[in-house]
Amino acid sequence: MSKRNSNAAKSAARERLRLERERQAKRAKVRRQAIVASSIVAVLAIAGGVGYAVVQNSKPTKWEAAADATVVAPANTSGKNGTTVLIGDSKSDNVVHLYEDPRCPACASFEQTVGETVDKGMEDGDYKLSFTLGTFLDGNLTGEGSKNALSALGAALDVSPEAFLGYKAALYSAKYHPSESTDDFAKDSYLIKVANTVDTLKNNKKFQDAVEKGTYDAWAMRMSKSFDDAEGVESTPTIKINDKTITNPSSVADWEKALKDAGVTK
Numbered sequence: 001m002s003k004r005n006s007n008a009a010k011s012a013a014r015e016r017l018r019l020e021r022e023r024q025a026k027r028a029k030v031r032r033q034a035i036v037a038s039s040i041v042a043v044l045a046i047a048g049g050v051g052y053a054v055v056q057n058s059k060p061t062k063w064e065a066a067a068d069a070t071v072v073a074p075a076n077t078s079g080k081n082g083t084t085v086l087i088g089d090s091k092s093d094n095v096v097h098l099y100e101d102p103r104c105p106a107c108a109s110f111e112q113t114v115g116e117t118v119d120k121g122m123e124d125g126d127y128k129l130s131f132t133l134g135t136f137l138d139g140n141l142t143g144e145g146s147k148n149a150l151s152a153l154g155a156a157l158d159v160s161p162e163a164f165l166g167y168k169a170a171l172y173s174a175k176y177h178p179s180e181s182t183d184d185f186a187k188d189s190y191l192i193k194v195a196n197t198v199d200t201l202k203n204n205k206k207f208q209d210a211v212e213k214g215t216y217d218a219w220a221m222r223m224s225k226s227f228d229d230a231e232g233v234e235s236t237p238t239i240k241i242n243d244k245t246i247t248n249p250s251s252v253a254d255w256e257k258a259l260k261d262a263g264v265t266k
Contacts, residue, residue: 105180134223145186192208
């Protein structure tokens with residue numbers, strides 16, 4: 001009896017051990033399947049993330065897209081894509097041509113020193129004013145302030161030549177022109193803030209909408225290309241009087257002398 005009971009007990013123990021091993025094997029299999037499934041999900045997630053990043057990186061930037069977009073040219077422009085900006089009613093053939101970049105500190109200095117005098121000569125009919133504006137400083141300094149400001153200048157030009165000149169003067173003013181280390185012109189809010197100091201643009205909703213929507217972004221990129229293609233323009237500001245480059249004036253007296261030397265008389 002005891003022997004039979006012992007054999008039965010041993011048999012039962014072996015059966016329990018077999019069942020336990022089966023349960024452990026099943027649990028191990030489930031764990032392996034879960035690990036494999038998690039690994040597959042992780043790999044797919046990484047692959048999806050990489051794929052998304054590749055797609056995103058391959059998309060053109062806002063300004064790259066603008067360079068290929070259809071141009072909406074501002075009013076008061078002419079020529080292909082509206083890249084000719086000629087202001088004034090002078091009866092003479094005299095033209096003062098300014099090549100500038102909105103972020104250019106030397107352009108700001110020129111504007112602050114003789115800008116008002118230059119504008120007055122145009123208003124007095126001594127010459128017409130022509131403008132070709134570039135954005136190369138965005139590449140040199142990094143950022144997009146020159147492009148954004150140029151687009152905003154297009155919006156101002158669409159309002160009127162007077163608004164354009166007043167806005168350009170405000171952007172180049174000692175109060176609002178940013179240092180080279182900052183890119184304030186990249187912010188629409190800053191460009192609108194400056195515009196609100198100009199009587200012809202203050203609270204002008206059409207102007208503000210054009211700035212915020214980038215209405216003249218494509219125009220800005222074509223104007224910038226025109227600047228890049230201009231002959232004899234190696235830096236800003238470059239100033240030409242009747243197609244002849246002059247030394248940048250550092251005073252009103254220098255400017256008046258340059259005009260006289262070029263044969264521009266009142």
